[in-house]
Amino acid sequence: MEETEEKHLVPEVTDSSRDESKSYRTILHLLIKMINKSRWKILGVLAIFLVMVWYTISREESFYFPMQDDKMTCPLGEVERKAAQLIANYTRERPLFLQLKDYFWVKTPSPYELPYGTKGTEDILLRVLAVTSYSLPESIQSLKCRRCAVVGNGHRLRNSSMGETINKYDVVIRLNNAPVHGYERDVGSKTTMRLFYPESAHFNPQRENNPSTLLVLVPFKAMDFQWMETILNDKKRVRKGFWKQPPLIWDANPDHVRILNPYFMEITAAKLLNLPMKQLRRIKQKPTTGLVAITLALHFCDLVHIAGFGYPDSANKKQTIHYYEQITLKSMAASEHNVSHEALAIKKMLELGLVKNLTYF
Template identity: 70%
Template sequence: MADSGNVHDSCEVTSTGSDERNSHWVGPQLLTKMVTKSRWKMLAGLVLVLVMAWYSISREERYIHLFSFPVQVDDKTTCPQGEVEKKTTLLIGNYTRDHPLFLQLKDYFWEKTPSSYELPYGTKGSEDSLLRLLAITSSSVPESIHSMKCRRCAVVGNGHRLRNSSMGEAINKYDVVIRLNNAPVHGYEQDVGSKTTMRLFYPESAHFNPRKENNPDTLLVLVPFKPMDFQWMETILNDKKRKPTTGLLAITLALHFCDLVHIAGFGYPDSTNKKQTIHYYEQITLKSMAASEHNVSHEALAIKKMLELGVVKNLTYF
């Protein structure tokens, strides 16, 4: 029994010793396999990152190639008369240039054809205010623009991409420069130019002192979104106490009287980039637009559709 016990003990010792010896060999092998697998995983991950980066850059380059072009606008530029009208009919079903751009009292159309929609899509409920407003004002496209054989227009958005763009000189070469809301010109001339033919705005986005950022002959265009907007304009014109995406409308306006429509400064930062400013002149970010009624994605799709059809061309990548 004693011998048996000794044998058992020696076997246990031998077994343990064998495990220890094997551990010296098996351990490094396992470690080598683990390192090899980790290395392949790291390489695979690196390759994936590089592929994603390449795809992102490639996609960006494709968009830049599709939605931008070299700026070469001068008096010798051939006027593509009729092209904008032809292409816009593919985009807007009831498109026509037969109607005036701006309402006048003689266009009292809602008396015969009442609108079924309220502002901003119709005049329902605002007829009386609109009638009073048109009774004390009358505007039309200036004769200096109306008489042009070729109207080359630039619609200048307020996007961050205009900052440090040095687009000012190119923008000033257009016959008609349309600006939006209260976007400043003074101090940003190198990037956005100094010429302003029309400025579209709504009451909350109007300049308190419009003479500062506009030319003396700038045509100020009210874009009403609610009944109170007519009342606001009425108080301004009657010298009473003042009350406290336009971009798409500006482009649409240009499509109805321009022979050439180029845009600059449109587009928003990526939705994941909450800290990127959306304007070239202030620090407002995309996050601040969360409570607004702007549908950024739909606006982007609409403009890209115009660009793809060739209705407009882009001076800054979209």
């Protein structure tokens, strides 16, 4: 009885195995047949994937230039040579900041009003220059190589971990009221210069800057000089004439305040953005503080790297534009800045190797 049952069981196992094997072969055959029919589609998808990987890698390699170390070779003369290719009649002879003892508008009267010149504002400007300074700190003047980082306020700095890299530069230029406190990991803590105008001045400059930071006023209008004069001389504050109320109390050391030479605004507008300077009253577009800061760096640095520049795609209405606040590109609509135009100017500088990008653009 047991022998009969054993003989009966063997063929059942064998038949089952054969059925399973046959099923596997059938499934495999169908898979091969499907692959043969759609192999061009698969190859196409694979090709697209490989192109995307290549593009991503090449993009990162093209636009990410971390500092190597403090002994990095200084490319003396390279910025001047490449800037001359982009800026006609390029010169480093112009002073960075306006100074009381050297009235450049007397030697060559300024043909433009603010923000491209000083025409019509000389009187109030002289009163401001009487209580401010104009020189670069000796620690910067004595450098054999000035390695500069211009730090924009773009959203791409958020979670970038670029702080340590930014702090390694000899000169770090920041913009407007962009905070450092609480964002050190991404933007660093060193600030050599901060360019601003009254509406963008941080109410407490000591909080977001180093004790030796130069606070550089970028004048757009005569009221900007008047604001500075009333603040530094503790006169009655001016409340009208601004698109946004500037600080009424601004505790800054006058010895650390500088007035940017409007020449750099003129060069930015005329040479980088190609604005028609003879028709300025018809042209509402004005350069951003960020692009002016890059122009300034081109005129006194031996190495210029930028970080945090570039705006999100215009179709992306919800993407924030700054690393520190939740405002979107929509807020730029009423401004006098053409961000697309400026993006092209920066891309041209990147292509020439005149500046290099620490983030991406």
